Amino acid sequence: MHLIYALTAMVSLLSGVIARVDAWVDLGIDINQPMEAGDNFFDDFVSDPFRAKRKDGSEGLEEFTPISATIGQSEIQYFSFNVNTSSGIGSYYEYLIFITGNICSQPANLTEDDPSLTVYYSFNGSMFQNLELGDMDYFSSGYFQALADVPATSNVNAVLYIAVQAPENTDASAVWSYEMGVSQNDLVFQWDDRSWASLVDTDEISALIVTGNLSDSSGFDSSDYNISHSRYSLFIYSHQYKDYFRVLNNSWCAIRSGPALFSSDSDPDLFESSFTTRGGGWQQQFYVGGLNKSTQYIAYLISDFSGRDFGGAVYQPFEFKTMDSGACNLIYDLDFCDQVAYSVPNSDAYSKEELKSLFDDRARSLYANFSRVMQQIPCDESDVSAFSPFRTCDDCADSYKNWLCAVTIPRCSTRNITGYRETEPGDSRNSWINDVLDPDLMYYEMLPCLNVCEAIVRDCPAELGFGCPNFNRTVLSYYWEDPDEEYPTCNFVGKTATTKSAAPPRYLVNYALAFATVLVLALL
Ligand SMILES: *[C@@H]1O[C@H](CO)[C@@H](O)[C@H](O)[C@H]1NC(C)=O
Ligand SMILES: *[C@@H]1O[C@H](CO)[C@@H](O)[C@H](O)[C@H]1NC(C)=O
Ligand SMILES: *[C@@H]1O[C@H](CO)[C@@H](O)[C@H](O)[C@H]1NC(C)=O
Ligand SMILES: *[C@@H]1O[C@H](CO)[C@@H](O)[C@H](O)[C@H]1NC(C)=O
Ligand SMILES: *[C@@H]1O[C@H](CO)[C@@H](O)[C@H](O)[C@H]1NC(C)=O
Ligand SMILES: *[C@@H]1O[C@H](CO)[C@@H](O)[C@H](O)[C@H]1NC(C)=O
Ligand SMILES: *[C@@H]1O[C@H](CO)[C@@H](O)[C@H](O)[C@H]1NC(C)=O
Ligand SMILES: *[C@@H]1O[C@H](CO)[C@@H](O)[C@H](O)[C@H]1NC(C)=O
Ligand SMILES: *[C@@H]1O[C@H](CO)[C@@H](O)[C@H](O)[C@H]1NC(C)=O
Ligand SMILES: *[C@@H]1O[C@H](CO)[C@@H](O)[C@H](O)[C@H]1NC(C)=O
Numbered sequence: 001m002h003l004i005y006a007l008t009a010m011v012s013l014l015s016g017v018i019a020r021v022d023a024w025v026d027l028g029i030d031i032n033q034p035m036e037a038g039d040n041f042f043d044d045f046v047s048d049p050f051r052a053k054r055k056d057g058s059e060g061l062e063e064f065t066p067i068s069a070t071i072g073q074s075e076i077q078y079f080s081f082n083v084n085t086s087s088g089i090g091s092y093y094e095y096l097i098f099i100t101g102n103i104c105s106q107p108a109n110l111t112e113d114d115p116s117l118t119v120y121y122s123f124n125g126s127m128f129q130n131l132e133l134g135d136m137d138y139f140s141s142g143y144f145q146a147l148a149d150v151p152a153t154s155n156v157n158a159v160l161y162i163a164v165q166a167p168e169n170t171d172a173s174a175v176w177s178y179e180m181g182v183s184q185n186d187l188v189f190q191w192d193d194r195s196w197a198s199l200v201d202t203d204e205i206s207a208l209i210v211t212g213n214l215s216d217s218s219g220f221d222s223s224d225y226n227i228s229h230s231r232y233s234l235f236i237y238s239h240q241y242k243d244y245f246r247v248l249n250n251s252w253c254a255i256r257s258g259p260a261l262f263s264s265d266s267d268p269d270l271f272e273s274s275f276t277t278r279g280g281g282w283q284q285q286f287y288v289g290g291l292n293k294s295t296q297y298i299a300y301l302i303s304d305f306s307g308r309d310f311g312g313a314v315y316q317p318f319e320f321k322t323m324d325s326g327a328c329n330l331i332y333d334l335d336f337c338d339q340v341a342y343s344v345p346n347s348d349a350y351s352k353e354e355l356k357s358l359f360d361d362r363a364r365s366l367y368a369n370f371s372r373v374m375q376q377i378p379c380d381e382s383d384v385s386a387f388s389p390f391r392t393c394d395d396c397a398d399s400y401k402n403w404l405c406a407v408t409i410p411r412c413s414t415r416n417i418t419g420y421r422e423t424e425p426g427d428s429r430n431s432w433i434n435d436v437l438d439p440d441l442m443y444y445e446m447l448p449c450l451n452v453c454e455a456i457v458r459d460c461p462a463e464l465g466f467g468c469p470n471f472n473r474t475v476l477s478y479y480w481e482d483p484d485e486e487y488p489t490c491n492f493v494g495k496t497a498t499t500k501s502a503a504p505p506r507y508l509v510n511y512a513l514a515f516a517t518v519l520v521l522a523l524l
Contacts, residue, residue, distance in 0.1 A: 061162070063087075066181035066188050066311050068104070071117070073169035078128055081182045083150060083158040088184025094149045097160055100181050100189040100311070101144035102253035107174040112247050115167035116140065117176055123150050127161050134163065139178075142251030143191055179253050181311050188311035191250040196315040197234065197286075197301035201342040202322045203330040204414075206289040208341060209234060209299055209320075213281035225282070227274055231303045231312075233265040234273075234286045239296040239319065252314040255300045262288070265308070278332075278339055280495045285341075287332070296321045327441035328412035331356045336364040337405035339493050343412045345428070345439040355437075362432065363401075363408040370400055377461055396460035402494040403456050406448035408432075411491035413444045419489050420444035449490035 061067055061081040071077055083095055099121060106116075115138070120127060122134035137146050150158045166176055181188025200208040211232055237244075237260050248254035256265075264271040264286055272287040291297065298319050304312040323343070329352055332341035337360055344359060374397060410433065413420060421429070423445050428434050453468035460466055 061180070061182050064181065064183040064185065064188055064305070064310060066102075066179040066309070068177065068179050069164070070175055070177045071164060071166045073166050073172065073174040076131075076163055076165045079162040079164070079180060079182075081160040081162065083160060084184060085152070085158070093152050095152060095158065095184065097148045097150070098183050098185075098187050099144070099146045099148060099160075099162065100183075100187045101139060101164075102179045102189045102251040102311075103139055103142040103248055104177045104179060104251065104253040104257045106142075106176045106248070107169060107171060110247060112141075116142075117144070117167070117178060118165045119144055119146065119180075120163040120165070121146060121148055122161050123148070123158055125159065125161055128163065131163055131165070134161070140250075141191075142245075142248030142254050143189065144180075145187060145189075177257075179311075188305070189252055190311075190313035191252070192313060192315045194316055195301075195318050197299065197318065199299075199318065199320045200285070200332070201330055202291075202320060203328045203343045203346075204293045204323050204326045205291050206287060206330050207291060207297070207299075207320055207322065208285060208287050208330055208332055209301075210276070210278075210283045210285045211301060213283060214275075215282040225275055227284070230273065230284055231305070232284050233263055233302050233304065234271065234288070235260040235263040235265075235300040235302065236288060236291075237261060237298040237300065237317075239298060242298060242319075245317075249317075250314065252302055252312045255302055255314050256308070256312075260300075261297070262290075264288075274333070276333065276341075278341055285332070287330075291322050293322050293326075294324045323414040325414050325441055327414055327439065327443040329355055331359070334360040334405075336360045336367070337401070337409060337493070339402055339495065340405050340409055342491065344409055345412045345423075345433060345437060345443055345445075346441070347437045347439050349438065358437070359409045362436075363405050366408060367401060367404055370404070371397070373464065377463065391459045396456070396464075399455040399459040399494070403448070403452050406452045406491055406493040411446040411448075413446055413487070415487060416444060417446075417487055417489070420446050446488065446491045449492045452491075452493055455494060 061079050063084065067079065069077055081097070083097060085095065088095060088097075099119070101117075101119065103117065110116075117139045118136060119139070120131045120134035120136050124133055127134040135146065135148070137144065148160055150160075160182065162180065162182070164178070164180065166174075179189070196212045197209050198212075200210050202208075233256075235255055235258075237258070241259065244258065245251075245254055260266075262270050264273055270288060270290055274285060275282055276285050277283075278285075296319055298317050300317045301315045302312055303315075304310070327346055328343035329346035330343045331352065334340050334356055340359075344355065347355070350358060374393060377393070408430075410428070410430065416422070421444065422442070423429075423439075424442050425439050426434050428439070429445075433439065450468060453466075456466045457468055
């Protein structure tokens with residue numbers, strides 16, 4: 001039988017005792033002042049909202065199964081967890097138990113300086129009579145974590161007792177909702193203050209967002225390449241909620257249950273999500289439409305351990321702004337120009353799909369002559385005939401293709417940023433754009449980065465005779481070299497750009513966990 005009791009302060013006041021007798025007896029725990037009450041006592045006095053329940057409606061704290069509860073100001077709620085002595089992390093002389101919690105919502109006007117929920121925990125059941133017997137810690141930024149260890153010899157039936165106490169509040173109806181998760185194996189709730197998703201580009205009504213490198217993580221295997229098994233969800237919030245999570249920003253639950261405009265979890269139809277290897281390595285991308293123009297949004301990437309009900313991790317959010325007009329149209333996942341994912345000049349005459357293939361086919365046909373030339377150059381045959389010991393013909397072909405895609409498919413913006421070329425309809429540098437595409441609106445062209453061109457010179461045999469224009473770099477920044485700029489200064493197409501928001505490629509290893517691991521090591 002699993003024990004979990006969530007009693008209101010009212011019940012404690014009325015009875016002076018804490019829990020139902022029969023359950024305590026089951027566990028053989030000494031209760032100094034057993035309460036003489038019928039079996040219905042608990043049900044009669046504890047109203048449903050104040051009783052901690054698992055999401056499936058059953059009660060009890062189980063391994064890696066968080067419990068949701070709502071607590072009023074000054075209330076105390078009680079939980080217990082039976083330690084499983086045949087599983088989990090630990091050593092021959094002790095068991096380790098990870099306790100984590102998330103505040104999902106709290107009274108709106110609380111600040112960082114206000115007291116948050118307090119958690120007491122102990123292996124001694126007497127703690128429920130006297131909380132001071134337990135260890136104590138607070139929620140902070142909506143997050144709680146603690147590591148409890150019990151000597152393996154002490155008690156075969158070790159039980160971890162947990163009490164959660166809400167602070168006093170001048171508003172008697174103030175309530176917090178929270179989740180507590182206990183595990184002998186890992187932290188049920190986690191957070192990571194690095195941003196692990198980044199914006200690829202936007203147009204007037206949509207945005208493309210991509211995660212970090214998934215293939216870098218040991219936890220990512222081929223079965224994960226099925227998008228329906230993805231653990232990541234993206235939540236888009238209106239910018240007016242910028243400060244909404246300021247005090248709960250480490251809480252997965254708060255982000256998940258907050259007033260998001262939409263999320264890939266609850267509105268999968270509004271998102272196109274897939275895996276991509278653009279830029280090297282596997283990433284998950286989210287294309288979201290239905291946005292308003294010239295509007296700022298906040299995006300939160302979260303990861304779930306197993307859907308909504310078993311905890312997860314939250315990463316640092318990022319902001320983005322949609323473009324000001326329909327002059328640009330965001331395209332990605334091109335068949336030939338597979339490294340292209342950005343907004344291109346729009347034309348009302350073409351749909352997004354038509355635009356995509358129009359550009360892609362154009363680049364493919366231009367490439368055809370290059371591959372004919374390449375076939376006449378001895379490549380990859382032997383070390384002697386290869387043009388460079390470090391570069392192969394594939395490198396050359398790749399670099400040429402990326403450069404060709406970058407110059408054939410102009411990157412479009414509605415922002416007037418130094419270095420962007422203002423382009424009126426009919427005034428493109430590229431006559432094919434004027435004649436075939438015939439854009440309707442003025443846009444700014446983000447010119448290709450010089451290093452996209454320099455890659456060809458570096459990777460291709462000299463006999464192909466490539467050279468790059470010698471730009472005056474103080475005037476035009478054709479390099480992707482200023483990571484502090486809010487917007488890119490030139491258009492990079494290829495695999496090795498350092499994009500400004502690329503976070504370290506790690507996966508679900510967070511500071512919280514690292515912290516716990518250090519603790520574990522210290523304890524062992
Ligand atoms: C304890 O853990 C073992 C190994 O994971 C598992 O087989 C067993 O069912 C668990 N016992 C309980 C009571 O959950
Ligand atoms: C629990 O705490 C009480 C009060 O400090 C103490 O008397 C009792 O021995 C403790 N029980 C165990 C099993 O340690
Ligand atoms: C918070 O708001 C409630 C009602 O909205 C109010 O009663 C209470 O005094 C406020 N508390 C603080 C600290 O401002
Ligand atoms: C939440 O805010 C705190 C304090 O500002 C900060 O230290 C922490 O890194 C933030 N967490 C995330 C996930 O960004
Ligand atoms: C992906 O997973 C879903 C659900 O498990 C399954 O129905 C589908 O066949 C899988 N797709 C592939 C390509 O394996
Ligand atoms: C992503 O991870 C893979 C596998 O570890 C690695 O080969 C690749 O270079 C990484 N890509 C990036 C952009 O870091
Ligand atoms: C777009 O703007 C309208 C009107 O201001 C607003 O009702 C709607 O929620 C906004 N939608 C998004 C996705 O921002
Ligand atoms: C490809 O080469 C042929 C023959 O040299 C030439 O006629 C044709 O215009 C070239 N195509 C492109 C797209 O440059
Ligand atoms: C764009 O910015 C430049 C430099 O700030 C300015 O000279 C130019 O007039 C601007 N163009 C438009 C259309 O606002
Ligand atoms: C680059 O342009 C700036 C500003 O027009 C000029 O002062 C400078 O001499 C130019 N540098 C070179 C190397 O041409």
